[in-house]
Amino acid sequence: MLQVKNVTFGYSKTKVLKAINFNVETGENLAIIGESGSGKSTLLKLIYGEYDLKQGHIFWKNQEILGPKYNLVIGYDFMKYVTQEFDLMPFISVEENIGKYLSRFYPEEKQKRTEELIKVVELEAFAKTKVKLLSGGQKQRVAIARALAKQPEILLLDEPFSHIDNFKKQSLRRSVFKYLKDNNITCVVATHDKNDVLGFADQLLVIHDSKIIEKDTPQQIYNNPKTPLIASFFGEFNVIEPYGIVYANRVKIVKQSDLKAIVKHSYFNGNNWLIEADYNSDSIFIEHNSALLKGLEIYLKISL
Numbered sequence: 001m002l003q004v005k006n007v008t009f010g011y012s013k014t015k016v017l018k019a020i021n022f023n024v025e026t027g028e029n030l031a032i033i034g035e036s037g038s039g040k041s042t043l044l045k046l047i048y049g050e051y052d053l054k055q056g057h058i059f060w061k062n063q064e065i066l067g068p069k070y071n072l073v074i075g076y077d078f079m080k081y082v083t084q085e086f087d088l089m090p091f092i093s094v095e096e097n098i099g100k101y102l103s104r105f106y107p108e109e110k111q112k113r114t115e116e117l118i119k120v121v122e123l124e125a126f127a128k129t130k131v132k133l134l135s136g137g138q139k140q141r142v143a144i145a146r147a148l149a150k151q152p153e154i155l156l157l158d159e160p161f162s163h164i165d166n167f168k169k170q171s172l173r174r175s176v177f178k179y180l181k182d183n184n185i186t187c188v189v190a191t192h193d194k195n196d197v198l199g200f201a202d203q204l205l206v207i208h209d210s211k212i213i214e215k216d217t218p219q220q221i222y223n224n225p226k227t228p229l230i231a232s233f234f235g236e237f238n239v240i241e242p243y244g245i246v247y248a249n250r251v252k253i254v255k256q257s258d259l260k261a262i263v264k265h266s267y268f269n270g271n272n273w274l275i276e277a278d279y280n281s282d283s284i285f286i287e288h289n290s291a292l293l294k295g296l297e298i299y300l301k302i303s304l
């Protein structure tokens with residue numbers, strides 16, 4: 001189990017994180033979300049042991065994670081961290097980068113393991129390519145595979161799919177997160193993409209104003225967003241009295257009701273349209289299966 005106990009931290013006098021407490025069970029996937037600058041990367045760095053803690057403690061199993069004051073080399077063998085910068089060796093190939101820390105005394109095992117990981121990150125076609133020739137997204141995938149090479153017990157991922165184009169993203173996410181589950185690898189992932197969270201995280205933690213403002217399953221947080229900030233992470237929403245926060249996909253257009261609105265604009269959304277309408281001289285957003293003419297009177301029903 002990973003235990004983060006009462007951690008408060010700042011780079012200067014200003015505190016970036018205040019009184020952070022949470023646990024992650026072995027094999028669990030914990031996602032951390034929060035606005036840019038809210039301290040997600042800082043929290044991962046603290047878990048990794050990149051800084052000394054003045055307040056609070058972090059443990060993996062019974063081992064306390066200590067910073068540079070206590071460790072000549074930062075980090076521990078049981079933990080790997082894929083940073084937002086993913087520093088790779090540019091002049092050697094993808095497979096050499098991934099196998100770099102595997103023993104060369106077992107060439108067959110090394111080869112097998114490297115091939116397995118290249119498959120996990122779907123880079124088969126690039127195994128022999130020099131890393132400097134890869135795109136940002138491909139490099140990110142090499143960094144993930146390299147972090148997995150020596151079977152860490154815990155993996156820290158910082159916005160792991162941010163550079164990867166949409167064609168690949170979904171299948172890659174499934175592949176990587178499935179590999180982690182199958183191998184019982186504990187994972188902490190910082191992200192601003194709801195698709196990294198919804199289908200994969202066991203727990204979701206929301207950081208705002210230096211503190212944890214929410215900690216629960218993604219389903220629970222999605223269904224009961226406590227603040228507009230949390231709802232905005234998941235999609236378009238409205239604040240409608242007396243209902244509170246209502247996602248655009250929960251506002252339905254009906255034949256007749258007390259809620260009358262006038263269509264202002266229809267935005268094509270792929271599998272539906274986002275309708276912006278005027279309701280009590282404010283905008284209301286509705287997901288609908290077709291575009292609607294500007295000026296049309298519609299009636300709405302909230303289905304929570």
Ligand code: ADP
Pocket residue numbers: 011012016034035036037038039040041042043
């Ligand atoms: P996030 O990953 O959520 O975008 P960060 O953890 O990177 O947030 O940053 C949190 C805050 O700490 C920001 O205000 C950022 O400017 C500051 N910060 C991050 N790294 C450093 C650093 N090495 N030195 C000083 N301030 C930093």
Ligand code: MG
Pocket residue numbers: 040041042084158
């Ligand atoms: Mg960050």
